[in-house]
Structure formats: structure tokens, C-alpha cells
Amino acid sequence: MSSKWWLVLAASGVLALGVAACGDDDDGDGDGGTPSGLSGDIRVDGSSTVGPLTEAIAEEFNAENPDVKVTVGTSGTGGGFEKFCAGETDISDASRPIEEDETKICQQNGIAYEEIQVANDALTVVVNPNNPVECLTVDQLKQVWEPKSGVKNWSDIQGLQPSFDSELALYGPGTDSGTFDFFTEAINGEEGAQRTDYNDIGEDDNATVTGVAGAEGGMGYFGYSFFKENEDKVKALQVDNGSGCVAPSPETAQDGTYAPLSRPLFVYPSATALENETVDAFLQFYLDNINAVAELVGFIPMTDEQLQASQDKLESLTAGGGTTTSG
């Protein structure tokens, strides 16, 4: 994840230049529409996957509205909702929809919220480039990664095509990673449950790349953006969820055919925060710029329909709150 932050810095640098140029235009157009008089704090926390996106947007927003301070924490999706439902944050970043027990805590504390999609991601399973295997079924992935798995060698995987004889070397993120939560839920069927004899690389996805590139029988997983950066070193496996092998790509993630490892990424604003003009302006700004930023940071942008849906949702929410911020 750490190298993603560098991308964010680079991306926000590029965008800063763009916005600086746009800013001049806005001044010429007239200052009625721009939310320049905004001030206050916006507290965001949650998924470390979505964090870099929100951070990039926040920096842009801050350049236009210097009096608004946006703080973006990355406690993980679960940790973020914990704070969100305690009323400590305005917006929660999430790499999965809110869960039932989290909903209950929010209700108990009187926190109402809305879900807005901001991007897509495709968790990518990577192997060594010399590995002849191109595609694994979800069940085969489960054989490898499930708790107490006895698979030590690629040849132990049932129904493997073509046959491959090499000792498995597994690399995976730490247990407090949202990627770990999502992968274990999607593949092993239980969040947080995975075999224990894999190399826990913490949040350093680069170690997975080094490891898988160096070990013939290596296998690991991380976000699509990180795979794109290292396409020359590792190979992405196709995943068969019962209806044929599908490779991870922006298209297959957007239309959901790369299942079950493609996922939408969300932000959750609280109802109280939506009554705040500054938060509204921030969210509007978020959706206006998200697809450009997502591509720069290496995420999979939303389709036009997804973006429209998110924008409609935000508009209905802010209209209900009685504030109009769209310029």
C-alpha cells in the first residue's frame, strides 16, 4: 500500500497544476458559483485502499478552499466504521458495504448515513511469469488459501490445468488489511480466516512482488493498481467463478464479470455531516473529479452509469438538506 501513497503524491502534484490553471478560469467566470467562502474541518477515516483516493481529492479540494481542513485516516474499513458509528468522523471510506453489526451500532448511536460509490477495484492474484497456469477456479484458490490447507505444492491443487510441479510460496497482506478481509471473505467464505503458513508481508505489497517474481511457485494477491505497476515482474491469474476464466481488467471489474474478486469502493457520509455545506461541497467535488483522479492513482474508475447514480444520489441527499452547492 505504501507505494500507492507515492502515486497519490505524484497524482496530486499533477492535478494541482491542472487546478491552478482552472482556478484562473474560474476567477474570470465570476465568483458566484465557487464555494470559496467555505471553512471548517472534515474528518474522514476508514479503508486504507480508498484512503489514497480520498487523500488525493482532499488535497485538490484544499487547494481551492484553503480554509477547509480535511483529515484522512486509514484505520481500515472496520476501524473506520467503528469511529464513524461513534460519531467521531464525518465520512467513512470503505472497501466493502457496511455490515449488519456495524449498522446496529450506528443505529444505537443515532448515526444515519448514506452509501456513495466512488470507484472500482479488482483484487488481482499474481504468480511467477514462468508459471504455466493461466487460470484458477474459486474452489482451487480456496484449496490453496483456506485455513489448515494442506496444499504445499502446485501439483497438490486438484484439477490444475496444465499440471505444474513447484513448491508453493505464498505471500499475503497482514490481518488488519482491508484487502485481507475482502480476499478471505470472497475466497475462503469467512472474513479473517486464512491458512497461517503464508508470508505475512504486512502492508508492503512490494514484498509480494519481489517474492513472487523470485520464487517459481510463488503466489500472492493485491489491488489491481499495484499489479499494473508491476506487470513486467508478475503475471495475473484469471479467475473462474463457474462461468469461465476472466482476467482482471477495468472492464471486467466495472461490469462485475471478474467475480468474486472485483469490488466497488465507497464513501459513507453521515446525515449530520450532509447538513453541513462544507461537507456537501467536498462530496460534490469528490464526484466531479473522482474518475480523473482514480485513473491517475491507478484505480478502476466508475462507469458513466455508476458515476451518474452516485451523483444523483448525492444531489437528492443535499437537496433534502436544503443546501445547494453545485456551481
Added chain:
Amino acid sequence: MEARDATAATGGFGRRDPARPLAAVRPRYGEKVIQALLAGCAVISVVTTTAIVISLLSPTIDFFGEVSFSQFFSFDDWAPTQADPSFGAFRVVIGTLSTTLWALVFAVPIGLLSAVYLSEYANPRLRQVVKPVLEVLAGIPTVALGLFAVTFLSPEIQDVFPGFIKTPPFAAGVAGLAIGLLLVPIIASISDDAMKAVPGGLREGAYGLGATRLKVSTRVVFPAAISGIVASVVLATSRAVGETMIVLLAAGGTANATFDPGQSVLTMTAFIGKTSTGDIGTGTITYDTIFAVGALLFVMTLAMNSVAIRLVRRFREVYE
């Protein structure tokens, strides 16, 4: 200066005014303050140790309220942060012992041979240059050594012995080698001091009987300095057990109960370092696990250090 020198030269006799008492005329408050400061400094380390024990104690007790001794001290899976947690701490203990073993396998021979060379063979001028350089090696930040292990040692080993490292770039042997680099100066320097402290008469006696330099080194000086040498090895061992950054970077993150240098292992310190930098709630079982492992590590290093202190004391008594 002159007056005091004169007094010293005459033994103070006849110069002192007999009417003036020996006790201080005025109370020396400044001295009292300095004394208190010095005592305070000495107390700090005692207080710190006590505080560490106290802070370890309560979460450790909480931990054993939920996890039985028999599960903790076992070879069960080590997966304290997973959905279905398991706490076989012997796996991380073995991980620690494995990196320590490989570090010592590398560092003890090289360290001791350097010490013999420096103490018995090197001419004094060379020794004056080599010894400080050797000691600088002990001052290299361990994070630099860890990166050196992952980015240089590991690929080199893979080139020379393909397939030796099972999950590149991580392996207990690679981490052990890097820790070994850190231990060589510790062992060499302390052992060299111990050998230098062997009275010259022993050497001269042996030379007088016609012994060669090699015989003097191995049959006379080495055995005479053995307790100092053992102390250096014990100190190096507890340094290796407590080493964190190198194993965090180079040993991997798999709790394999193995001494195979090609396998990745999770040491106790690496577990603590890895887990405590993540996002864990106070009072959760994961949080308590960190302290339980910390307490176990504390007991292990404490035992080893007391052995080292005892050996160093014995070594001193021999020559005074």
C-alpha cells in the same frame, strides 16, 4: 593547581593549619545536588525496568485468562490475529532461536578468529586501525543491515544456491547472516579485551618453553581468557534474540517451527513489531498477545543477561 601539587608532593604534612578542622566549614549544597542528580540517573534504569515489568504484567495476566498455558506453550498454529485465533508460541520461539542460531554459527568463529588475530598476531599499529573500524560495524543502524540483507545478501544467495531460499527474499538464514554481521564486532571486541587481559607472564613462559605463536594463542591465551570469551558470546546471543529490525525485514512472516535456514520464520520480536504497528484495539486478545510474547521475551533475555553478568564477574575475579 600549584598549591595542590605542592601539598600532594609533601603529603600535605606541615602545610595544613592545625586549628582548621577536617570537616567542611560550609555545607556544600552544590555537591548534594550533584549527588542527588547522579543517584537519580542510576535510579532511572531501575525504575524503567520495574515499569516495563509492571506494564507487561497486567495484559499478560489478561491474556492467560483467555488462553491456557498449555495452548500458549505448544506447537499449535501461530495465528493470533485471524478470525479463528490460535496461539502456539513455540513456533515464534523457534523462529527466534533459528535466526539466533544462524547468526551465531556465522559470528562466533569469525568473531573469535578476529579476536585471536587482533590480540596475538596483529602488530600494534594495525590493531589501532582495525579495532575501531570493527567497532564501527556494531554501530550500523540495524534497519540498514536489514535492507542490506533483503536487497543484497538474499539475491546473491539465490544466485549462488538457486532454490535454497524457499520464499524469496525471506529466509531465517539471510536474517541470521545479517545479525551475524552485527555480532562479529561484539564478540571480537570483548574477546580481544579478554585475551589482552591475560597476563604477559603466561605468554612469555610459554614462549620460553619453545611454544609457537599458534600454540601460545590456542593452548595458553584462549583457555585463560575463556570466561571473557564465553561472556562475549552470551552477550551476542541476547543481542541476537532481541534484534527486531533485521528479522522484521529479512526473516519473513511465516511462523514455521523449523531451523532450516532456507525457510522464512517469524521471530517473537518481529511479531511484536509487525502487529503493534497495525491497527489494534486496546484490550483485545491481539493486544494482550503482544504483551504475553513481550513478557516471554523479557524473561528469556533476562535469564541470558544474568548468565552473562555472572560470567563477566567471574572473568574479572581471575585477574585481580
